[in-house]
Amino acid sequence: MADEVILLDVWASPFGMRVRIALREKGIKFDWRAEDLSNKSPLLLKMNPVTKQIPVLIHNGKPVCESLIIVQYIDEVWKDRTPLLPSDPYERAHARFWGDYVDKKIYSTARQVCTTKGEPKEAAKKELIQCFKTLEGELGDKAYFGGKTFGLVDIALIPFYGWFHSLETIGNLNMEAEFPKLVAWGKRCLEKESVSQTLPDQLKVHDFLLGIRKKLGIE
Amino acid sequence: MADEVILLNFCPSVFGMRIRIALAEKGIEYEYREEDLKNKSPLLLKMNPVHKKIPVLIHNGKPVCESLIAVEYIDEVWKEKAPILPSDPYQRAQARFWADYVDKKVYAAARNVWATKGEEQEAAKKEFIEILKVLEGELGDKPYFGGETFGLTDISLIGYYCWFYAYETFGNFSIESECPKLIAWAKRCMEKESVSKSLADPHTVYDFVLGVKKRLGLE
Numbered sequence: 228m229a230d231e232v233i234l235l236d237v238w239a240s241p242f243g244m245r246v247r248i249a250l251r252e253k254g255i256k257f258d259w260r261a262e263d264l265s266n267k268s269p270l271l272l273k274m275n276p277v278t279k280q281i282p283v284l285i286h287n288g289k290p291v292c293e294s295l296i297i298v299q300y301i302d303e304v305w306k307d308r309t310p311l312l313p314s315d316p317y318e319r320a321h322a323r324f325w326g327d328y329v330d331k332k333i334y335s336t337a338r339q340v341c342t343t344k345g346e347p348k349e350a351a352k353k354e355l356i357q358c359f360k361t362l363e364g365e366l367g368d369k370a371y372f373g374g375k376t377f378g379l380v381d382i383a384l385i386p387f388y389g390w391f392h393s394l395e396t397i398g399n400l401n402m403e404a405e406f407p408k409l410v411a412w413g414k415r416c417l418e419k420e421s422v423s424q425t426l427p428d429q430l431k432v433h434d435f436l437l438g439i440r441k442k443l444g445i446e
Numbered sequence: 447m448a449d450e451v452i453l454l455n456f457c458p459s460v461f462g463m464r465i466r467i468a469l470a471e472k473g474i475e476y477e478y479r480e481e482d483l484k485n486k487s488p489l490l491l492k493m494n495p496v497h498k499k500i501p502v503l504i505h506n507g508k509p510v511c512e513s514l515i516a517v518e519y520i521d522e523v524w525k526e527k528a529p530i531l532p533s534d535p536y537q538r539a540q541a542r543f544w545a546d547y548v549d550k551k552v553y554a555a556a557r558n559v560w561a562t563k564g565e566e567q568e569a570a571k572k573e574f575i576e577i578l579k580v581l582e583g584e585l586g587d588k589p590y591f592g593g594e595t596f597g598l599t600d601i602s603l604i605g606y607y608c609w610f611y612a613y614e615t616f617g618n619f620s621i622e623s624e625c626p627k628l629i630a631w632a633k634r635c636m637e638k639e640s641v642s643k644s645l646a647d648p649h650t651v652y653d654f655v656l657g658v659k660k661r662l663g664l665e
Contacts, residue, residue, distance in 0.1 A: 291539045293546055303535040316522035317508055323515045361496060
């Protein structure tokens with residue numbers, strides 16, 4: 228019996244991208260449905276009544292919510308191929324820790340850098356620089372955060388690579404100079420089809436962030 | 447070779463309680479070390495350099511940080527006994543979703559109940575009760591969030607029960623009158639030795655919160 232896999236998402240969401248990358252890594256066919264967040268579909272509200280947010284994976288009619296929970300679900304269901312988490316419990320805990328770090332630290336800080344100005348922007352920028360330095364330290368000389376293979380932490384972070392251009396222009400950061408290992412890692416990930424097929428063009432993301440700034444009245 | 451298990455903790459911490467419960471459920475012997483958060487030990491700073499927070503589980507010298515990640519680690523390492531997560535991937539995703547909901551919502555809302563006053567406190571109480579009601583809805587008529595057996599979501603939430611006395615006293619309200627099913631669930635959990643031995647005494651918690659309020663000038 229064929230699996231029915233639907234993903235409720237929006238193109239710009241880094242969280243949705245995580246799920247798309249995981250599905251593509253596993254070679255799973257899915258029906259991608261773009262939501263209008265100002266007019267959420269009855270399906271989204273029914274499948275995620277608690278937070279009403281995307282992404283939502285609907286597998287044979289049953290919803291799974293929260294991007295890193297979805298990625299782990301995908302890894303457990305389609306366990307016969309391309310593991311996204313290591314098999315050793317300590318390594319798994321280590322991967323989950325860094326996935327959680329990305330979740331707690333990167334999105335809100337990066338968004339603040341790109342969509343505010345003055346004091347809040349400078350404070351966010353300072354924090355973001357510290358976070359990227361910490362992540363570079365964790366990456367070290369490994370090809371991926373998971374070591375030799377692309378995994379959960381890489382999936383958690385790589386969507387934010389699409390924001391690097393915006394962080395440079397709006398945030399006045401020189402990403403390549405300040406975080407050369409991260410930029411190299413980003414380019415390495417982009418060589419993977421699952422990533423290159425998923426990440427939108429950095430200029431498209433930039434336009435999107437500029438749109439938010441305009442709406443918020445930030446110049 | 448015997449396992450060496452150490453827990454760096456701070457007695458009132460609901461997060462530390464989660465790990466204590468998980469270790470007790472599995473019957474694992476461990477060394478408990480109380481941290482002075484105003485004077486963190488070199489071991490804590492070495493074992494959790496990223497966040498510098500408790501709780502930290504140290505297993506044979508290797509640290510696992512973030513309470514829910516540590517609970518899953520414990521479940522995976524000591525997998526022959528008292529499973530904490532279900533075996534079915536969909537049920538696991540649901541358990542993780544609700545534990546994540548507790549993590550994202552309860553702490554901040556509860557803190558606002560005791561850390562504010564006047565109108566702000568009334569709003570905080572309303573939000574806190576709303577969150578508890580969502581959890582009550584998810585519990586339904588099940589004995590535990592996991593169904594027949596005590597599991598991850600129960601572990602994620604039950605520690606807050608020993609803080610209810612402090613919330614109710616400082617907030618001047620009754621949680622039981624608003625969420626009777628949740629209180630019944632909590633009392634059911636407290637019948638388990640792993641829980642009753644791991645939760646702090648509500649009066650100890652109250653004194654602790656009073657101390658924090660004084661220090662922060664929040665009386």
